[in-house]
Amino acid sequence: MKSTKIIAALGVAAGLGASMLPVAGFAATSESSEETVKLVVAESVSIAVDATENSTDADANDKATSETPTTITAATSSTKGLNITVIDKDETTALVNGDNAKATIPAVDGKLTAGTAGWNITGGDLTNKAVPASTGTALTVYKGTTNEEKTVSMNYNFATASNQQAGTYTDVITYTVSVNE
Secondary structure, three states: OHHHHHHHHHHHHHHHHHHHOOOOOOOOOOOOOOOOOOOOOOOOEEEEEOOHHHOOOOOOOOOOEEEEEEEEEEEEOOOOOEEEEEEEOOOOOOEEEOOEEEEEEOEOOOOOOOEOOEEEEEEOOEEEEOOOOOOOOOEEEEEOOOOEEEEEEEEEEEEOEOOOOOOOEEOOEEEEEEEOO
C-alpha cells in the first residue's frame, strides 16, 4: 500500500503543475524591450568664396584707387563657434606683376591713396588691413560663439602709383575656417 500513496501523491503534484501552465490560445498581454538610438555627429566646418576660379579681378589705371568685393560663407556644427582667418599663401605679400616680377604693389595697412601703390582688405572685423606673410599670425576676419552659418562681405582695396607699370598684378591669400578652441 505504500507504493500506491507515492504514485497518488505524484499524480496530484503532476496534476497541480499542469493546472499552472497556460492553456493553449492564452498568452501574455504585453512585453517590452528598450533600445537606445545613438547618432554621433562630428564637429565640421565648411567654407566657400564666391570668386570665379578662385581669383578676384579688379581694373585700375595708374594713380587710381579701386575695390573689388567678394563674399565668404562659412559654417560649423560645433557649439564652440567658428573662426575665419586670412593669411598670405607665401612670404611675398605684395601683388606682383606677372610680366615683370620687380613691379609690385605692396600690402599696406590703412586708407589707401591714389598715387601711392598699395593693397589691403576690409570686411568682417577688418578695416584696411594688410594680409600678413605665411610665417606671420593670421588675421581674424570673424569669430563666432555658436554653431552657425556666417556670410562675410570682403573688399580688396587697391591703389596704384602715378607711374605704375601696366600688367596683371597677383598674390594668393588663404581663408581658413576652424572651430574655436
